[in-house]
Amino acid sequence: MDFKEITYELDGHTAIITFNRPERMNALTKVLEGELYDAMRAADLDETVRAIILTGNGRAFCAGMDMDELEVLPPDDIGAREWMRPYDMNRRADYQARYSYFPGLSKPVISAINGAAAGLGLIFALYSDFRIASSNAAFVTAFVMRGLVAEHGIAWILPRVVGHANAMDMLLTSRKVKADEAREMNLVHRVVEPKVLMDEARALATLLSQNVSPRSVRVMKRQIWEAPYQTLGAAITQANEEMFLSIQSEDFTEGVAHFQEKRPPQFTGR
Incomplete structure (x- = not known):
């Protein structure tokens, strides 16, 4: 598959999908969003793939929506026809929305969070099945700082992951949560040193692919x-x-x- 803003690699039974705009901290564009969906869908349909790793190139996991695109974002973009997916009768409608489709995939998704996960980057991590963070990772909701709201179901999933009080804190203050605190509030499952992050993610993917x-x-x-x-x-x-x-x-x-x-x-x- 030929992608411009992500990379797609097969390693045995594992598909590794990497946000690949390091010069922009892997900020989301319409191109990247579409490529991510296509890559996730391809991995899910590939019978040889048993686990998916999502990570970022450079010092960020995903810094949210690219500000250049956000500045000119039309109000009706969220419901634009280009983002409407073919409806699958075998999956919950809840997990077929524009950003909530990870839970609807049949393969487990492991987010290997190598740096900043902000806004939509945090949402991608939340909809993953496992979250392993580098010790230099940081998490921020960002929406309230942009005059926005709790987008794309984060008001539903964040309290289920970190509890009501922590979710209110993260959403209403938009303060930065560093890796160790994220582990304490169960936002991530594990915190490891940067140099072994992908080793840990690959080891988990291998366990899911070969042992069970x-x-x-x-x-x-x-x-x-x-x-x-x-x-x-x-x-x-x-x-x-x-x-x-x-x-x-x-x-x-x-x-x-x-x-x-x-x-x-x-x-x-x-």
């Missing part, structure tokens, strides 16, 4: 992201239905066999 059932990961991801909309009874009913299907799967057969035979698993994802 891709089918189980796929189903569990959907269960977890759908749970906020369910009652306990509905979640249990869904789990029972999925259990019935999983016991008939190739991965279940292999899961029992490799344990009994004391050998590494050879899951197919089916």
Whole structure:
């Protein structure tokens, strides 16, 4: 695939997608936004890919919307036809919006946050399944400093990740949250030194790709992201239905066999 503002790399069963505008701290443009969607969709459809890593080139993860584009952004851009995606009946509508589509992907998304994650950069990280941060990473919502609002579902997801008080603090003050504090409030799962950030992300992707059932990961991801909309009874009913299907799967057969035979698993994802 030929991209201008991201890079796309396959490393075994892992797709690595990198924001690639380091001279602008990987600030989002319409080109980058479209390429990111295309790359994520390609990775999700690629049967050889079992995990996706998202990171940034240079000193930032993603510094939010490029100010040059924000300055001339038309008020109706958020609903422009170019951002409307084909509707998938098999996925929740909640996870098919312009920026909330990561949870609707079947593969786990790991954000390796190498520097500043601001505005939309923070939103991309929040919609990821794992967040590993470099010790020099920093997080800021930025919206209130631009006269904007809690955009693209961040008012829904941020309190679920960091709690109500921390979400109010981040959104209403727009103060910078550094990596160690981000770990304390569960905004990120792990903080590591910059030189080992990608090693850690690749190791997690390898674990998800080789040690566990891709089918189980796929189903569990959907269960977890759908749970906020369910009652306990509905979640249990869904789990029972999925259990019935999983016991008939190739991965279940292999899961029992490799344990009994004391050998590494050879899951197919089916």
